[in-house]
Amino acid sequence: MVKKLANTDEMKKFINIVSGMTNDKGNPRVKKIVHRVVTDLFNTIEDLDVTPDEFWAAVDYFNDLGQVMEAGLLTPGLGLEHFIDLRLDAKDEAAGVTQGTPRTIEGPLYVANAPLVKGTARLDDGTDTGDVLFMSGVVRDLGGKPVAGAIVDVWHANTKGLYSFFDKTQSKYNLRRRIEADANGRYEFRTIVPAGYGCPPDGPTQRLLNALGRHGQRPAHIHFFVSAPGYRHLTTQINIAGDKFLYDDFAFATREGLIPEIVHQSDANKIKEKGLNTPFDEIEFDFALTPASTAALDDTVHRRRVEAA
Numbered sequence: 001m002v003k004k005l006a007n008t009d010e011m012k013k014f015i016n017i018v019s020g021m022t023n024d025k026g027n028p029r030v031k032k033i034v035h036r037v038v039t040d041l042f043n044t045i046e047d048l049d050v051t052p053d054e055f056w057a058a059v060d061y062f063n064d065l066g067q068v069m070e071a072g073l074l075t076p077g078l079g080l081e082h083f084i085d086l087r088l089d090a091k092d093e094a095a096g097v098t099q100g101t102p103r104t105i106e107g108p109l110y111v112a113n114a115p116l117v118k119g120t121a122r123l124d125d126g127t128d129t130g131d132v133l134f135m136s137g138v139v140r141d142l143g144g145k146p147v148a149g150a151i152v153d154v155w156h157a158n159t160k161g162l163y164s165f166f167d168k169t170q171s172k173y174n175l176r177r178r179i180e181a182d183a184n185g186r187y188e189f190r191t192i193v194p195a196g197y198g199c200p201p202d203g204p205t206q207r208l209l210n211a212l213g214r215h216g217q218r219p220a221h222i223h224f225f226v227s228a229p230g231y232r233h234l235t236t237q238i239n240i241a242g243d244k245f246l247y248d249d250f251a252f253a254t255r256e257g258l259i260p261e262i263v264h265q266s267d268a269n270k271i272k273e274k275g276l277n278t279p280f281d282e283i284e285f286d287f288a289l290t291p292a293s294t295a296a297l298d299d300t301v302h303r304r305r306v307e308a309a
């Protein structure tokens with residue numbers, strides 16, 4: 001029988017030293033979190049009898065993850081980003097805050113400072129031959145009143161499931177725009193229907209998912225930040241209805257209320273009206289923003305993000 005170590009007085013003293021509890025410098029909050037995490041890891045190693053080989057494989061794994069910048073991909077894959085959303089929902093509920101459009105995960109592929117366009121935008125640069133999609137709607141407050149001038153910051157993948165900036169073959173800010181809603185809170189954009197996508201097949205995130213017997217696929221979706229002075233910053237996505245991974249998203253982002261109907265228009269007059277010669281798709285979706293008086297729960301604005309030079 002191997003002697004249990006993790007919860008002995010000696011080991012508790014050791015973890016106190018490790019996490020800086022025995023000095024008066026540093027950051028108390030960081031110390032508290034590190035103390036808890038190290039304690040939990042020691043217990044995990046002991047309870048599950050983690051071997052040195054397994055332990056060093058995990059260390060190598062973190063190095064691999066950092067080298068290819070996939071920490072932000074593993075995070076939703078392990079449900080942590082969705083868990084953060086559920087915690088914020090629970091806090092809203094406890095505070096009696098009525099939510100507008102449901103929040104859901106941001107993911108790692110946002111790029112700041114996309115071109116700002118008033119009212120109506122075209123997101124695609126015309127090189128992707130995917131189905132044309134018109135999406136429009138109104139940004140409203142919780143009482144249904146339009147929010148004039150709200151900023152709808154939208155980004156999505158192309159038909160190969162790739163995002164501009166990260167996919168260097170696409171033009172700068174392709175499929176990314178910030179749209180300023182008009183005086184009636186209305187926004188509108190033309191783009192192409194995105195495809196779903198998966199984790200890089202040879203990357204560390206997919207490697208772990210394989211070990212869990214899980215796929216790394218996401219259903220087709222469109223990301224949004226919606227913001228306006230006096231309202232809480234909303235981070236959300238809408239899903240393209242009918243996708244085979246709609247309720248089997250490796251990142252757990254699909255939520256009720258975020259799956260608008262996609263209408264296929266093949267009427268000749270409507271096609272002509274849009275200046276097209278092929279059928280197209282349409283989505284109508286209104287956003288509802290929560291007042292900023294509850295902005296203590298704003299979850300998304302302090303995150304480090306890339307900016308295209």
Ligand SMILES: [Fe+2]
Nearest residue numbers: 107109221223
């Ligand atoms: Fe995405």
